Amino acid sequence: MAAVSTKLRRRNLQNANSYQEWSNLAQALDDKSGGAAWRDDEQDSRYDHKRIRERLDILRTERENDDAQEVLFALNEGIHGNLGGIANPSLYTQCLFGTKHLIEEYTLEVTRALEYIAKVDDKIIPFEERIAFFRRASHCYGRTALMLSGAGSRTPFHFGVVRALHEENLLPSVISGSSGGAVVAGLIGSCTPDELSDRLSPDFLASVDAAISSTAPAKGFVPRPLRAQQLIDLVDHLIPDLTFEEAYEISGLSISISVASDQTYQKSRLLNAMTTPHVFLREAVRASCSVPGVFPSVTLASKDHNGDRKPYLPELKWIDGSIADDLPARRLGRLHGVNHFIASMTNPAILWSLRDQSKAIPPVQIARKWADEVLKANLRATQPLVRSMSKYFGAIGSMNHIFYSVALQQYTADINILPSQKIMDPRKILSQISLEDSLRLYEDGRRVTWPKIEMIRNTTTISRCLERILLRYQGSVDPN
Numbered sequence: 001m002a003a004v005s006t007k008l009r010r011r012n013l014q015n016a017n018s019y020q021e022w023s024n025l026a027q028a029l030d031d032k033s034g035g036a037a038w039r040d041d042e043q044d045s046r047y048d049h050k051r052i053r054e055r056l057d058i059l060r061t062e063r064e065n066d067d068a069q070e071v072l073f074a075l076n077e078g079i080h081g082n083l084g085g086i087a088n089p090s091l092y093t094q095c096l097f098g099t100k101h102l103i104e105e106y107t108l109e110v111t112r113a114l115e116y117i118a119k120v121d122d123k124i125i126p127f128e129e130r131i132a133f134f135r136r137a138s139h140c141y142g143r144t145a146l147m148l149s150g151a152g153s154r155t156p157f158h159f160g161v162v163r164a165l166h167e168e169n170l171l172p173s174v175i176s177g178s179s180g181g182a183v184v185a186g187l188i189g190s191c192t193p194d195e196l197s198d199r200l201s202p203d204f205l206a207s208v209d210a211a212i213s214s215t216a217p218a219k220g221f222v223p224r225p226l227r228a229q230q231l232i233d234l235v236d237h238l239i240p241d242l243t244f245e246e247a248y249e250i251s252g253l254s255i256s257i258s259v260a261s262d263q264t265y266q267k268s269r270l271l272n273a274m275t276t277p278h279v280f281l282r283e284a285v286r287a288s289c290s291v292p293g294v295f296p297s298v299t300l301a302s303k304d305h306n307g308d309r310k311p312y313l314p315e316l317k318w319i320d321g322s323i324a325d326d327l328p329a330r331r332l333g334r335l336h337g338v339n340h341f342i343a344s345m346t347n348p349a350i351l352w353s354l355r356d357q358s359k360a361i362p363p364v365q366i367a368r369k370w371a372d373e374v375l376k377a378n379l380r381a382t383q384p385l386v387r388s389m390s391k392y393f394g395a396i397g398s399m400n401h402i403f404y405s406v407a408l409q410q411y412t413a414d415i416n417i418l419p420s421q422k423i424m425d426p427r428k429i430l431s432q433i434s435l436e437d438s439l440r441l442y443e444d445g446r447r448v449t450w451p452k453i454e455m456i457r458n459t460t461t462i463s464r465c466l467e468r469i470l471l472r473y474q475g476s477v478d479p480n
């Protein structure tokens with residue numbers, strides 16, 4: 001009976017309709033498998049449990065003793081995202097739900113200590129000293145970004161991922177998007193927080209499907225990609241005619257759109273409210289979706305000081321951002337102080353080769369990483385020769401440039417969210433898919449995100465707390 005019960009729970013786990021239902025079933029399975037007992041046991045060679053216990057006890061004791069100066073001193077000793085190895089992904093593979101209770105208790109106690117210091121009377125710790133500490137701590141601790149890869153017709157998967165994070169209040173305020181991911185980033189980054197739930201609903205996906213179905217190409221054995229005008233109409237339907245700066249003022253989200261130049265020797269750009277505040281979001285998203293050979297390159301547009309639309313860098317045109325910088329981690333880190341990345345990865349050009357490394361044993365992880373580095377080193381070594389030989393062959397030279405740009409990118413992050421099915425019918429990659437397939441991808445995005453939720457919650461709890469405190473100090477509305 002116990003075996004039957006376990007099989008039934010696993011089947012129910014796969015068919016759960018909400019994260020709450022999934023987490024309840026996952027914890028019940030952990031009780032049966034021994035995962036719950038592992039969570040209770042503080043010891044594990046994969047992190048420094050002694051140091052974490054010591055830090056936890058100090059912070060809790062001083063806070064309960066109402067000794068603000070000692071709490072601040074303990075916090076000043078260091079707030080690190082991976083203190084003692086607590087962010088090790090392998091610590092989230094031992095059971096279905098969560099990780100060691102000690103790690104969860106520690107991150108919670110740090111946030112309690114931070115909130116305690118934030119509310120201390122100015123006579124005990126002056127306001128200037130406290131806000132200086134919080135700014136320093138936030139800068140040193142860093143922030144989290146969500147990167148939405150190129151997607152093609154898998155774009156509904158990103159909707160599901162974002163919906164799952166939003167429902168648990170875990171959607172980062174820094175979000176990047178390339179190609180299909182740019183559509184989702186632009187959509188959620190141009191609506192108010194109150195509108196966000198509706199934009200991420202299955203009903204909204206159905207309305208998008210209805211909006212483009214009437215002009216879709218006739219279906220056949222080889223589905224044809226959306227036509228250029230259909231792409232324009234789709235982006236116009238989803239994205240308001242706003243600049244990046246205007247979108248940020250509405251949503252409060254720092255969205256970045258990755259675009260590549262259609263000229264071989266021009267560098268790609270990351271467009272956002274910081275680097276290009278007056279550029280229009282619509283044109284940026286269109287450019288990021290412009291797959292070479294399928295959709296024409298795009299000239300960006302911006303708003304001048306009179307409020308009129310005018311070309312932005314009119315001598316340049318831009319194409320699919322996933323070609324050059326699908327997951328722009330380095331640029332996000334430089335612009336927004338991001339050092340922790342979540343990737344929703346659906347890029348059909350590379351997805352087939354990706355694996356969730358957190359589930360592999362260390363020797364396998366090392367071997368895979370070594371093989372990947374050797375391959376990339378060989379490609380870098382041959383690139384100059386191949387470029388010099390192919391530059392005289394027009395389209396072949398451009399294709400060579402695209403190949404190397406795609407092959408040499410980094411496609412993994414700290415937390416990777418991958419579709420359950422990595423292989424897709426190549427005939428459908430750039431064509432309109434059925435509403436049934438869209439909803440299936442949407443649900444898959446939600447479901448594959450659920451096992452990552454507690455890891456995301458634990459690794460972002462402290463940074464989100466620091467961000468909330470600084471927003472309050474600056475007189476802004478608490479986002480949570």
